[in-house]
Structure formats: C-alpha cells, structure tokens
Amino acid sequence: MSKAKATFQLEPLTCPSCIKKIETTLNKTEGVESAKVMFNSSKVKTEFDECQVKASQLEETIKKLGYPVLSSKVL
Template identity: 60%
Template sequence: MKTVKFQMDALTCPSCIKKIEGALNRQKGVQEAKVLFHSSKVKVVYDEAVVSADKLQGIITKLGYPVLSKKIA
C-alpha cells in the first residue's frame, strides 16, 4: 500500500468533502480516502498494483477541483 497526499486549492464547503471522498472511495484499489478540510489536502491510501496516483488525481480533477501538487509516501 502507498499513500498520496494531494494539495488542493482552498476547499470551501462540506459537500466538497463528501463528493471527493465518495468518488475516491468507490475507486477499485483505494483503501481509504480522507479530505483534510482545514489544510485543503486529500490523503489517499491505495494499492499501487490496482490504481495509480495519476488516476486518483484525474478523478479529483474531473470533479472540478484543481490539484496544486502531490506527494507520494
């Protein structure tokens, strides 16, 4: 398992959190997706054999939320 953190532009509403977490948690290979509202970060624990960090970033971007940077741990 790997962890990726996406730095987002400022997230302004609780519905943004549910939308992002829901879409990521439905993705095959994602163990856990959590939006850190106050720091505008999205933390995802995922199986790199099933899904890539780029694919996860694409999901967020398609929802209309720009990703400023990503850090894989």
C-alpha cells in the same frame, strides 16, 4: 499487494459537500483503501494498492470532479 499513500494539495475548499463528493468518489475507486479530505488544509490523503490504481489516476479523478490539484506527494 503494493500499498502506497499519496497526499494531494487542492485549492482552498469552501463547502462541506465538496469533502463528501471527493471522499465518496475516491473511496468507490477500485484499489483505494481510504480517502480522507482535510478541510482546513485542503488536502486529500489516500491509501491505495498500486497494483490496482496509480496516484496519477487518483489525481485525475479529483480534477474531473472540478477541484484543481496544486501538488501531489506519493509516499
């Protein structure tokens, strides 16, 4: 298991339901251990298994939900 973390900077979020939508979708994604949306900073923090899913796939998932990703940082 290759554990990795990634943070995605989104455009400013405007509603609590946006948070739930992003967190629920990412947490259901295979390989994702945790996904947490920081509403005030509009960031999504994730922990995942790189053997199962890549940061680029998580970014694509966020974009498909309709939230533009301004930047991403993989740790």
